Structure formats: structure tokens, C-alpha cells
Amino acid sequence: MKKLNLKKYTDFIVKETSDLLNIDSPTGYTEEAAAWVKKEFEKLGFKATLTNKGGVIVDLTGKDKKNGLLLEAHTDTLGGMVATIKSNGRLKLTNLGGMNPNNAETENVRVVTKFNGIYEGTFQLNNASIHVNGDYDDTKRTWESCEVVLDEDVNSKEDVEKLGISVGDIVCFEPNVRVTKSGYIKSRFLDDKLSVGILLGLAKYIKENEITPKRALYAHITVFEEVGHGGCGSVPEGCTEAISVDMGCVGDGLTCTERQVSICAKDSGGPYSYPIVQALMKAAKDTGADYAVDIYPHYGSDVEATLRSGNDLRHGLIGAGVYASHGYERSHRDGAENTLKLLIGYCC
Structure with missing residues (x-):
């Protein structure tokens, strides 16, 4: 794959993330944020619908309708x-x-x-x-x-x-959103509004480059992840795989930094699908994304809720590195861009 110039998409991600961070959306109070997310995907030219639970399903198009890929991120916060x-x-x-x-x-x-x-x-x-x-x-x-x-x-x-x-x-x-001249993004609730911004960046990249993904591609922006059932349900027909795009952990004993994309091999819910971890690593290498593979000791994701609700899917978890999770969090625009690179390589 040729070298990707993603600066304008990263700029877009940072702007969209900042706007979304300034919309209050603790679990159970997410209608305004979900409506904003739906409108932003529609502005990019994609069909987006609200679920009964209050999340947003987006059809990012794609060819193989029997082997669909679902990307999950959440806009509910603490x-x-x-x-x-x-x-x-x-x-x-x-x-x-x-x-x-x-x-x-x-x-x-x-x-x-x-x-x-x-x-x-x-x-x-x-x-x-x-x-x-x-x-x-x-x-x-x-x-x-x-x-x-x-x-x-x-x-x-x-x-x-x-x-x-x-x-x-x-x-x-109060989220206290701040983007520094050196590219750091600081705010409460980067978990997981940064990932919603990244999926909007992916949608913009697909639309502007007139890409039809090799298989059906969907995004589910969930609204109850922080209490464990955000990803339970609303899996589009034909999906065989789901990947949570959530925060990547940064801390003692882990290798990821805020400037990388993290690929999770295992968290407190158990291991992720080994072939998916391998494929995500390959996509990162192919696109030149700076990545780390880590095990998260105290973590659960939307995609695990999706599996526990009875769906027969392969599953994975990635995300831009975020420090001080569930506190005043910090990431970097490089982490967002590396996550976007990986997603482009994997989905497009």
C-alpha cells in the first residue's frame, strides 16, 4: 500500500472529537450526542439510523454482504x-x-x-x-x-x-477539553469519544477517496458501554466479525504510548480472536501504523458484550493509546492517525 497522507483526516478527527466531547452524554443521557453523531455521518453521505436503545448504526457500504465487518465505538461516558x-x-x-x-x-x-x-x-x-x-x-x-x-x-x-x-x-x-500545540488531546471521556471521531474520519476517507470496502462495513456507536450492555444487539445481518474501537491502555507493564494504536490480545474477559489479532498486526505493518500489542488487566469492551448476547462472530479490539483512563485522560493526534491507518488497511 502506498504511503498514506492523512493529515487533513486527522485534523478532522481532532475537531469532531472536540465537538463531541463538549456534548454531555453520561450513560442514560445520550440522546443529544447520538443525534449529533447521526447527523455527522449523514453529512458525509452515509445512511445512519437510531436503534431502539439509542445508539447509531451506520452503513459504510461494501461488497461482500455475507462477510460483513462491524466496528463498534461508544459515545456514552461516566x-x-x-x-x-x-x-x-x-x-x-x-x-x-x-x-x-x-x-x-x-x-x-x-x-x-x-x-x-x-x-x-x-x-x-x-x-x-x-x-x-x-x-x-x-x-x-x-x-x-x-x-x-x-x-x-x-x-x-x-x-x-x-x-x-x-x-x-x-x-x-465538565470534560475540560484541551488540544495542545504539540498535538496532545486532553479531556475527560476520550474513552470513547476519540474513537467515535476516528470512525468519522474513516467515513470521510472512504467517501472522499470513492472507496467501496471489500466487504460490507458498518459502524455501531453504542450508548450503554460503560454499564456493560452497549454492544448487546443491533448486529447487521451478514456480519461475521466485530471489532471494538475503544481506548488503548497506557500504563505500567504495557508498551503502548499515546502516540500509537494499541491492539489488545487479551483483557479481563479473555483472549481476542487470534487470527484477528494477527490480521490487525499485518494491516498495521502494511500501512506503516505505529502499533503495540498489549494485555489489559482491568478492561471489558463492547464487542465482548456483543458475543455474550449470543452472536457468532470473530472479535478484536483496537484503539488509540489513552493515559489516565477514567480520569483526566490524554492521547495524541498521532495515536488517532495510527488508528485510522490501521483501519484503512484492515477495512479498505
Whole structure:
């Protein structure tokens, strides 16, 4: 394969990712993000439909309808939900997905009420002033020891209820999106909005280069991955293979960096299809994609949910390297571009 010049597609990926990151979409509150994703694929000229669950299925065309390939990424993120309105007017939360209070502390939040608009606040340790709380350093950060302090004049449960805030309201954490001059992309929820951006980049590449993939190619942008059932269902007829395009892990004991594409050989759910791992490695080599192969110790993916729901498919997992997963995450435009290279080599 000739050397790929993908700069404009990588620029597009970074722009689309940044726009999507700024749309709140914790698990269970994804309608706006899904509608945005659907519209962006349609703008590129592809048919996109909403599933009953709220995800987006995209037909990226292709020749062999009996040997289809499904690419899965997710636009739902971590977040919170109001569990209790406390007597002092503060909110106790329950987590959505793997949101961890240790790295959510001091973050700005938006409380999305069911019928009365959106209110701002901050997620803080209970009694958060160091000059007052002598136990500040030793207090374990948990959902019991932290709370949302609303940016409203409220001092009681009744004050909060008058605003229309109630148990079950969604709490969105500020993503704090930043792209540096050196190409690093920093934000909460790069897992997995960066991969959605990459699939949009792949769609743009296919359309502008008038490519018909060798086999039927679909994308499923799921909306319940963070709670384990995003990929359960909605597999287009004729698909024989599914690949999760999710975050690649970066950390001690692993070889991947934020500038590479990671190919996962095994995670906590078990090994991925060996022939698929081999084929993904070959596609990376053929396109000159800088890649690493790793084992993820604490990880599960959409494609495993797809298999557990009874689908007879070969499966794989790839993704741009992301550091500090489920916290304030960091990747690099090179990682996005290397993932796009691999996908072009594998799908086109």
C-alpha cells in the first residue's frame, strides 16, 4: 500500500472529537450526542439510523454482504446521578459507570433535572475547607464522603426541591477539553469519544477517496458501554466479525504510548480472536501504523458484550493509546492517525 497522507483526516478527527466531547452524554443521557453523531455521518453521505436503545448504526457500504465487518465505538461516558438530597442542601451522588470520586473531586458539574432545566455546581469533599477540616488529608474519597455543592442559594432539602431537582437527575462532569500545540488531546471521556471521531474520519476517507470496502462495513456507536450492555444487539445481518474501537491502555507493564494504536490480545474477559489479532498486526505493518500489542488487566469492551448476547462472530479490539483512563485522560493526534491507518488497511 502506498504511503498514506492523512493529515487533513486527522485534523478532522481532532475537531469532531472536540465537538463531541463538549456534548454531555453520561450513560442514560445520550440522546443529544447520538443525534449529533447521526447527523455527522449523514453529512458525509452515509445512511445512519437510531436503534431502539439509542445508539447509531451506520452503513459504510461494501461488497461482500455475507462477510460483513462491524466496528463498534461508544459515545456514552461516566457520570453521576442524584441519589439523595441532603438536609443541608447538598447532593449525594451515585456513580454512572466507573466514575471514581478520587479523580472527580473539585470538578464542575451540571445537574440535569427532568423537567426544570440545568443547574451548575461543584463536586467536593464534605466540609471541603482545609482551614476548617482537620481530617481533610486523611479522609477517603467515596460517594459517601463527597457531595455536589450547588451554585444556588440553597441551605435545606426543601430549597433544593423548589428548584425542581430530584432523585434520579443526571449529573454531568465538565470534560475540560484541551488540544495542545504539540498535538496532545486532553479531556475527560476520550474513552470513547476519540474513537467515535476516528470512525468519522474513516467515513470521510472512504467517501472522499470513492472507496467501496471489500466487504460490507458498518459502524455501531453504542450508548450503554460503560454499564456493560452497549454492544448487546443491533448486529447487521451478514456480519461475521466485530471489532471494538475503544481506548488503548497506557500504563505500567504495557508498551503502548499515546502516540500509537494499541491492539489488545487479551483483557479481563479473555483472549481476542487470534487470527484477528494477527490480521490487525499485518494491516498495521502494511500501512506503516505505529502499533503495540498489549494485555489489559482491568478492561471489558463492547464487542465482548456483543458475543455474550449470543452472536457468532470473530472479535478484536483496537484503539488509540489513552493515559489516565477514567480520569483526566490524554492521547495524541498521532495515536488517532495510527488508528485510522490501521483501519484503512484492515477495512479498505
